[in-house]
Amino acid sequence: MISVIRMLFAGLRLLGPARSSDLGGWLLKTASPLIPVNRVALANIRAAFPEKGEAEVRRIARAAWENLGRTAAEYAHLKTLFDYDYHNPGADSRVEVTGIEHFIALKDDGRPGLIFSAHLANWELPAICAAAYDLETTAVFRAPNDPAIAAVVHEIRSGAMGGLAAAKQGAAFAMQGVLEKGGHLGMLIDQHFTRGVVVPFMGRPALTNPIMGKFARRFECPVHGVRVIRLPDHRFRLELTPPLDLPRDANGEIDVQGAMAMMTAVVEGWVREYPEQWLWMHRRWRPKMISAAALAKSDHGRATAPVFKAT
Template identity: 30%
Template sequence: MREKIEYWLVKLFLGLAKIAPVSFVYIFFKMLAWLLYYLDSKRRKLTIANLSSAFPQMSKKEIEQLSKQVYVGLSKTVAEILLMFVDRFDIDNAVVNREETIEKLESLAKHSSKGIIAMTAHFSNWELLAHFLAKHGFPMLVIGREGNNKLIEDNITTPFRRKYGNDSAFKSKAMLSMVKRLKKGGNVGILIDQKVGKQNSVMVDFFGQKAGTTTSIAFLKQKLDPLVVPFFIARIDDGKYRIIIEEPIESEEALTSESVLETMTEQYNQVMESVIRKYPAQWFWMHNRWRR
């Protein structure tokens, strides 16, 4: 029963996004974010604790203001994802460095005979990033966690993510799927900023604390030598974004030692952290990344 209620609630939000003025959609989800901020004290306190730990130089007041910006930013992401779903959000017009990004994608394609791993995070509008890349010749096998609601996963989430040619694989079958895709010279997208179990992970530094991080990228880099390219999308205004494509990350370490997996994974975390520090309000801070 709960699964059906959640499904129809999402359908209701999609219906709202389809007929309501776009400005109203933004305002509605901003109000909803404010409501959740004050009602869900557990999540709010976790967000503030994470920010306080990551930015000890900030005052209590600054941290509180930043935590509110995190919630408002997420409300914009949710609003735009729904607008994207009902074709009321122009993803090409939203990217201010569109032509530059397309040129970089074309350049990467010329040097990707062993495939590309697009490393990213739950940062800003990560769904817009995946859509834009696929639409412009960079479709990916995107690795993610299977949703708790199968109705939503099968009828809404999966079709939406496949709209421009992306495929998806759940974590339980991810490694085999990634190996197959990379061996064909294809692209794989991995978000590495979520907490993981002890299996296939290492504890490495992230914002000054040890965080369990998947070794999938480092392992694949060792075995298949694909390009590991950090991709991010930063919000610069309502409905406007800049795509960030960093240089491929290489490691000069030997390919057999387990410590290399740790070194490489920490290197990936450092790149991700450097981007988040530039846009601190755009990362998903309400996640229990450090298992508090």
């Protein structure tokens, strides 16, 4: 199976990045009405944008599938997709970057740092950008469910990015080690996390992994957001935010749940601006798993462990 996937990617590399992207986008957009999880995407979009008509809801879903297809096909070109030269910003390239000064500050301040992102456009590009800038960064990722696909994707990522840390049991210790050495962590924070804290997202409560808030609290390090925007003509824009001024508790320490709510609010703004570029197929909202107790905080303002109802 792995050899078949490698052959598929080899064929896509022969097409070049633009034609590969077009092919992948067309295939998934065309097939999307037949894919069962498309119902999840449609339901999520309707709930997030109750003011939109059904035709617009279906347009956003089709465009989101197209973006996913493009992103999948672009894995074949991940090593060469990021072609921005920050030494020559006026040069013609398929990628443009804003917030370069924040990348440079992160690299030169001698401190650990946290960078959160979301499944928007081609979400692999920020980690490649960090490697290109010689920013010592470990990207936290969740491997695809299919072992063969996971193996090939890991090969591709390893050749294009800096450090990699799989999101699995025990990963928090490795992530902590990166920060203790003054490194940087990059992580996607827009997926459901069963043992997470509850934060508002797109008008509904959602369980979110609190690890970035916990690390921000422990290390008192800068926290930035980075997003990717897919532009016309097979181009991209990366935008790195200034460091967030995270909320603090009565003791002056960073409030974990409040920090995750603030980061998630940034992500919500990104999604609302470009809804057709987000991963709507994911079951982000799972109300049966959220109880009233999960919304509470301790007397010290710290997020408590959520209590779950049976699914």
